[in-house]
Amino acid sequence: MQWTDERVELLKKRWADGLSASQIAAELGGVTRNAVIGKVHRLGLSGRVKAQPSGVARLRVKPAPTTARRGAPSAPREHVYASHGGAALQAVAQPQARVMPQPRVTPIELVETQFACERVTIMELRENMCRWPLGDPSQTDFRFCGGRSSPGDAYCSHHAQIAYQPANDRRRDRRPAIAH
DNA sequence: CCCTGATTCGC
DNA sequence: GCGAATCAGG
Numbered sequence: 316m317q318w319t320d321e322r323v324e325l326l327k328k329r330w331a332d333g334l335s336a337s338q339i340a341a342e343l344g345g346v347t348r349n350a351v352i353g354k355v356h357r358l359g360l361s362g363r364v365k366a367q368p369s370g371v372a373r374l375r376v377k378p379a380p381t382t383a384r385r386g387a388p389s390a391p392r393e394h395v396y397a398s399h400g401g402a403a404l405q406a407v408a409q410p411q412a413r414v415m416p417q418p419r420v421t422p423i424e425l426v427e428t429q430f431a432c433e434r435v436t437i438m439e440l441r442e443n444m445c446r447w448p449l450g451d452p453s454q455t456d457f458r459f460c461g462g463r464s465s466p467g468d469a470y471c472s473h474h475a476q477i478a479y480q481p482a483n484d485r486r487r488d489r490r491p492a493i494a495h
Numbered sequence: 496c497c498c499t500g501a502t503t504c505g506c
Numbered sequence: 507g508c509g510a511a512t513c514a515g516g
Contacts, residue, residue, distance in 0.1 A: 318508085335499065350509050352500060357507070361501075441497070463496095 316345035318354060326351065330360055433461030445471035447478070 316322075322343055329339045336355065337348035355361055432449060440446065440459050446469045447460035462471035470478050 337498080347509070348499090349511080352502095353507090353509050356501075443497090 316343075323354070323358070326354060327358070327360065330355055432458075434458040435461030445469070445474055447471070447474035 318326075325343065326339060329342065334342075335348075336351040340346050340348045340351045343351070432447070433444070434449060435444060435458060440461065443464055445460035445462040445464045447462075449458045449460060450456055460471060460474055462473065464471045464475075468475065
């Protein structure tokens with residue numbers, strides 16, 4: 316694939332939108348996230364507006380000329396960050412919690428977490444995560460189980476058991492009620 | 496492990 | 507210029 320003007324423009328836009336490199340790569344197609352990141356750097360777009368904590372410029376010392384080749388794991392690159400933001404972190408003192416932590420337990424959670432689902436949002440859902448729905452898809456608190464599933468499989472082992480329950484097994488209610 | 500961006504360097 | 511391999515981090 317080549318970086319046509321159109322693709323570059325879309326890349327710029329999505330990058331400005333805050334999408335991750337992998338997301339952009341998926342949208343563009345034909346490129347990996349590495350390609351996207353590489354291009355971003357070549358375009359000089361790197362370093363998205365990340366609330367620079369203090370006035371400390373994120374200076375990066377030029378790496379000393381090294382004899383180590385790419386991929387030499389035992390050749391430790393010297394740490395080159397001039398600042399790690401330590402001062403800025405200290406400046407942000409944690410305010411005392413004014414409100415007691417509350418065990419917010421909604422009825423839905425009572426029911427749905429009985430099997431310790433990950434409860435991921437659709438954005439967090441990945442290929443190898445269980446897509447068992449939790450709750451009302453029209454509500455904002457709708458989640459998916461998110462448990463580990465074999466890549467390509469819709470559900471985790473637990474929910475697959477429910478989903479693919481053979482019809483002739485249902486006769487005498489052998490399995491626990493489908494509560495979740 | 497899943498992911499993120501950053502960097503190097505052979506091509 | 508491109509991007510895989512790698513690093514460093516969340």
